[in-house]
Amino acid sequence: METLLQRPALLRSILIGAVVVAYLTSFSGGFVFDDHPHIVENQSLGDVSAALRSMTAISTRPITRLTLALNVATFGKHPWSFHIVNLAIHLVSVVVLFGLVRGSVVLLNKQKPTGLEPNLVGFIAAILWGLHPLGTMAVTYIIQRHESLMAMFYLLVLYCLVRARMADRSWPWYLAGIFSCWLGMGAKEVMVTAPIAAVLFDRIILSDNWRSLYRSRGWVYAVMMSPAVLLLVKVIPILLKDSSSQAGVLGTYETASPWLYLWTQSGVILHYVRLAVCPDYLTFDYDWPVASNVWEYLPSALAVVTLLGGSLWYLWRGNPLGLVAFLFFLILAPTSSVVPIIDVAFEHRMYLPLACLSTLAAVGMCYAIAWWKASESIARRHSLVLLLTVGLSLGLGLRTLQRNLDYRDEIALWTSVVESRPMNLRANHNLVNHLRAEGRSAEAEVLLKQSIGWCQQHGYETFPLEADLAELYVYEGAADLALRQFQVAVDSANTQSKKLSPYRQQVRDRQQAELHTSFGALLDMVGRPKDAAVQFDLAIAFRPDVPHWYALAGDAHRKSGNVDLALQRWKHAVDADKSMFQVARDYGMLLAGVGRYDEAVPYLESSVRKNRDDVAAAYQLIRIQAAAPSDELRQPEVALTSSLNLQKQFPQHQQELREVEAMALSQLGRFDEANSILQSLILEASNNDSATRERLQQQLAIVQQQQPIRLARKSPVSTASR
Template identity: 35%
Template sequence: MSSATANPPPQPAARLHWAIIATLVLTTVAAYWNSLAVPFFFDDKPAILHNPTIRQLWPLTAVLNPPQDGSSVTGRPLLNLSLAINYALGGTEPRGYHIFNLLIHALAGLTLYGVVRRTLLLPALRDHFGHAARLVAFTIAALWVLHPLQTESVTNVIQRTESLVGLFYLLTFYCFVRGLDSSRPRLWLTLCVISSLAGMATKEVMVTAPVLILLFDRALVAGTLAAAWRLRRSWYLGLAASWLLLIGLLIQTGGTRGEGAGLGLGATPWDYLLTQCRAIVLYLKLSFWPHPLVMDYGTDLVGGPAEVWWQGILLVALAGLTVIAWRRWPKAGFVGAAFFVILSPSSSVVPLVSQTIAEHRMYLPLAAVIVAVVLLLHQRMGRTAVIVLLCAAPVLGTLTHLRNRDYRSELALWTDTAAKVPANARAQINLAEILIKEGRPTEALVAAENAVRLRPNYPEAQNNLAIALIQTGRPQAALTAARRAVELKPDYAGAHSSLGIVLAQLGRLPEAIQHFEAALRLAPGSGEAPGLHYNLANALLKSGRFTEAIGHYRTALQHDPGLAEAHFNLAHALGMSGRYPEAEAELETTLQIDPHHARARAILETLRAGPR
């Protein structure tokens, strides 16, 4: 038998199938390649940098029990496990986390392609779309993976929670569709339930998956809910059982997400529902015209129905059309139902007060919008319309690549956010904080003043204002802001530190020492602790408490041995304590770090020349 007979060439359909897979993966990588250099920011920091449960993969029970601090990993054990895997592979280097996110997004796009293609080949749709199922599914998946509205879910590391639950949601659907005509339905049932369980352990929006699959069955397969239940009761019992995991996780977290989500957190369901009228219409607008894109819209709520009257009318009309379509044309009605059902956990009446509007919530609902547009145009205009839409994919990919540039640094991102939403106090607070770290106090002062104007009762805003005023040489004004920050939040270590600094500048050393000590008590192991030890040591040195100052200088230098001024001041304290050999050694270290330190050189020469 010839080799040609033994290994027949792949069929054109198979070649096309693999070409589509390769194209989806490569275009996704191209669009998001520049996201690999994006640093950690915002919610990444508490969930990754300050999360002790991801530091080791074993015991697994520890990894699957994330901190109950209201951060993005709270109540989401599988998300926490994914971060622990990243940490095991590359520590806190952001690139590995971005590669993981990119992989998830590409897999989700491939799964969406599979779900749509197999759905279009179902008996209910085969006559209309079967001949073009592959092209239509490819177009939908390409538009979805390359759409710039997805950037927050992919480029923002911790929004992996959105893309990962999206992947499990789509896998659950894929397994269900595969099981409809498979000779091994139990295998696909098992995989379907496993995917649902994984989604429940990733994010709460997965709660809607079993419901949406039942609606899918009714609209496209069984014809009625009763028939769907009768034909696939075991499937729905298995999917419903996955809710038990989510219920357990919600009980574990007290039914809320720390200070971020739930009832009784300062926002009424009515106010939040009104705000979601604005949010959902914005999401729809961004689906068709993705500009401007904003990483953080803040925490503002709508003041009343008058502010969103037209958005409310539009959404009621869309919901009404969905209901009518569901009754008369259930195949079309399902797409509208999918949009509203997937959004319902985050965009209805349960307040998510930490972010009242967030683009990442459109990660999966965007698929419903794209499916509706592509199928409608295909019905009206045929294959030509689909090809034209497919040509829009490179444009969307380019816009995604350009949007990722806004994430290139924390300063660039918060500058962009504050410019697009000037009334967002959190953006102004973060911008001020970054500008302070960048050594740009004058610009930081502007952002800090904006934040205080917007939210005078935010302790972080007052503290940033105090620091900016200190750095621009206005200690009296800084004193007022720092005191206000401490009044607003007495357990705020950063505010006590700022108050200590300004009191020390004003020569009120006993009070300064008290606040530095309070800051250390409140945050003994924080990243700010070395600076607190250094500032406390300086105040103790000026107060003549040399022995105590020496101890705090040494603690500060354990964390940052390259701080020349700390070595110099330690030498001063040692010299004042009569410990001259140790003082000489510290002066020598000072000069090794900073050879141009004139005072250290002069004192060292004096010590070496004079009597002891």
Template identity: 30%
Template sequence: MPARTLHRLPLIAALAVIVLAGLVAYRGSFAAPFVFDDLSAVRDNRSIRQLWPLSEPLALAPRTGGSGADGRPLVNLSLALNYAWSGLDVRGYRVTNLIAHILAALALFALVRRTLTLPKVGLPPADVTLAAAASALLWVVHPLQSESVLIVQNRSEILTALCYFLTLLFVARAALAPRGTRWSTLAIVTCLAGMACKETMVSAPLAALLYDRTFLAGSFRAAWRQRGRLYLALAATWGLLAVLVLQQDGRSGTAGFGLGVTAWNYLCTQCAAIVIYLKLVVWPSPLVLDYGLPIVRDWTAVWPQAALLVLLGAAAIWALRRCPRAGFLGFVFFATLAPSSSVIPIVTQTMAEHRMYLPLAPLLVLLVLGLRRLSRFWWAPVAAAVLGLTVLTAQRIPAYRSELALWTDTVAHAPENARAHNNLGNMLAASPADLPAAIAEFRRALQLQPDHLEALNNLGNALVLSGPAGVPEAIACYEHALRLDPNYASAHSNLGEALAKVPGRLDEAIAHLERAVALKPQFPEAQFNLALALAQRPGSALAAIAQFDLAIIQQPELAEAHYYRANLLLAQPGRVTDAIAGYEAALRLNPRYPEAHHNLGTALARTPGRLDDAIAHLRTAIELKPDYFSAFLNLGLIYAELPGHETLARTHLERALALRPDSTRTRAALGRLNAHRRP
């Protein structure tokens, strides 16, 4: 083997082990469904449905109503590429997240290795690759990273970390290369890309300057004299971040001041949160997807945590002068955590483990280098930790394999979290057998947070599903939600749908549904419900068809909209052909739709030359729904008109009569058949 290849074997082995460790830790994660914020960032995100023009996925203005993709155009573009590749198949998105996570770990390895080879560090060459690999391995398999890898929209954390590491690496290469223009350009490009991924990137230009001062130039003055233009260019990338932040208007009202949480209370809350994060670095259990919205309003409740953080911050400041390498790592930790965990309130999530994705890196590097100074056999506990953390990460994956499992796990570890109870109730409500348990979860959420709008709305939905007896209480839930927020479009829509079931309240129902559509023009569910209500009002068939058209434009895959619209068209003179097209569209979306097969069959029976197709669809309706009275009746009536099919006609009509003995039409048809048999 050539000497050069032998020299590179440790490097090749380190890269291979990092990739293998990431694959082993997350090997069972690819089939987990979209959960939590993925629903708004991916499933309901219309801006990722097309790649061209690029202005659609790269739009700077909010497009998804405050999801993790808003204001992060590069993240949104990556989701659009996933959609172009695999539609809404979750496996493609999860594979992309894992690939990005492993690439970020490799970038961290390259950065640490490059840094440890610098003269100002002075690490023996034999330890350089091993220490860099140990840092990257701990980082890639640590369970605290699992939320960022397993929640698709948290790709913003992964891409930001990748850009952060590459920016520092390219700054180092630019300083060391005889002609560093190419590396400087790459540093500027990756810094700009990071700004288009998440606000966490804001500290990267400062970190690059501090990195130069600590590991390259030796002082700020020397760093500025040698590479001042590079740092000016890096600072200029703040312009893009500023535009993105201003466009978001406080991330669609989810972050910023004046949202009910003061900066002081949020800072107190973050004192408790950051200490929990630090505990999870050392002992990553229990991990919780959603901590809810805990707000600390009395600083005395968190003074021990605040004192600890003040000491750590003071130590980092002291180290910047006395021990610059440790000080640099401390700066990166606090600087990358500050955008989400300082004084700017994020009211939708006051604590989140994914915020530690990038800040975890400097802590683990500091840990590895500290262990190396303490013992010659420092690699042994690191190897044991890598194995243990890999097992813990693999054990975390089953919690993400279904939304029901995830929210059950969250409620178990955060029983005072009203949002977790609400989301668990949503999962349980999908099964009729679990409806009582869902109602109990919604009621528990309202006990914990009486003004929880979504819990009120969802409790109303569950009560409607429980049967007619639950409709009055459901209406009361919707009305309570609307008293709390008169502009709550979903509550208007659901209240209108419930009122439409109550005799004499159809006009009220239509008024609420029209209000829902006015509040939220792109609301296909409300447009669908409004169309159904209008269809019940005499003389409003054309208005109902128009609302169905709007719902279909917004949500073309809504098979029920195609079906009910076709029903109305079938009742209009000369619109049989249009009705047939509507039924066929519904069946393309849902081939196992017995009512659509039945109505398409009856429409085809009225069309010359389509009788065989009509019979086929009616028979399919019966196969899908064996107790379908109307399908048996209509198929029997068709057979009764065909010579030689009297036996089939009688069989179907007798089956229809058995299903509904009080049907006079069925009795009359059978009577005509029997009369025809007499001599």
């Protein structure tokens, strides 16, 4: 054993071999979840030149984007190629951690003997971290290369400082550290903490005092921090309310307050630590509940504050273990403090902090064995530590082999989540959708019913899952069954048993609104627009901030004959969301249909500009221009020209368009021509279409009296406008 510990090259080879074996099962994995929009469906991903330009433009995470682009340009979009690169990044990080811990112990031993064998501690820390299944989300989940790449550069920054301290010429290593820091900033925003970590690392491990650090290497950290300013400029918009960048990180509709998010993270951090010790129930998507009040997570908050306070105390006293413990909290700070990210807990965030815990575990094992076997020789103690390490590594490696299989496809991934957290709504929803897409609806139904039963047994609300079950019946074509199931979900939602915090109530209201929206869509589909309108209005009552729901409600009210409410709903929708062009068009059509011509014209004009083939909108517009009651709206010459052009372009609508031509001619005093057209249209009109014949005859009587045809203030919607 002692011979092995004197051969660092062999130890590195063992590390690499062990990690490769543990991740062999990752190569069977495909693209899952966010891999699809960011890799599979990203047509420009393979453009290396564009990725290089994004670096000069200081875009978000350009370094990771560049590595993905090189991946695609070299191997195409084959999952195995991404897994190879991800594993290579992880292997580099493992080897760097070995060198970092080993070198740090060597330097500490020169200052004051620690009783630690550098190669042994470095090996234990690296192999525990490299094989730990908690790291699989950052390695096996392809798109989380952001995390693993950032971690690699983070470790390289500290490693370069150690090498610079040991080297005869330090400046090349300092430059390498600066370069690593800059590259890491382009991998993920968490890297913004690296300069702080580097300064603290230097002070505790490398320097005797702050003055010598400042004089010798102050320039290094000043240059390291310079890109952090640019990164903060990119990150700040994400934190601003209503910014376009905020939605993907902090959520579009509801975001917890920083205070409640901080309290919640105390429980999350303790859970991370528990998983580091016992990685039993690893989960891709926790859907972790935000705290309702400070008391909900008070015990965990006290525990985290105690741990953080202890690390700060030992850091203040210059203890290297205090530094390692504090770095755990520092690295987690961007995602686990006061910035209320929409997803409260994700395992990939523990990838680099886990290296800190592995290092602490390595030191703790060595000291524990030394205390326990104080009477034994050093060689004997080292052998016991290595045997314990082998046992732990074997268990961790086997768990990693197993965990990688959960990423082989979407169904395996979401099944693993539902098995560990049946109350997870997103996981159930995604699993059901993927099963249904593969024609396994019966299996999806069974799984949903099992999740509903589990939630009922353990006191969780079931109405979102019951709504998912109803939607599954819709896809199966069982409309009657779906309607009954939706009613079950509504009844369940109406029996709220306890008071919630404002944030949780907001989330629940949105879930209820989505339930009523889905129910309304089904009612509309089966020809019950009046009932559908009731459901859409309920959705609006729960969450009045979603323009799309106003659009759905407006359409349902229009179909059920409630024009006033239809106009109100559509007006709100188009005012709230200027991109709803189709709704704006329908709103304009309905305004024209009820005789509110001055309000209708802007919407109709906009619709015609956007779609030259929209004959219905064009018809209503020229009809208003030809015969509006208001002098300000009438443009008979424009209407006449447009009518003739549209007749050539859309001969199938010639009857309606010739009627508009007659209206325009009557405004221009060309009564004989208008008379001729109207008589022709009456002859052509079907005997079964009495309404059209009556309208044309009324118009003919007006023209024969040498009077212009005018639209009434209230006018029915024509056939061409439907």
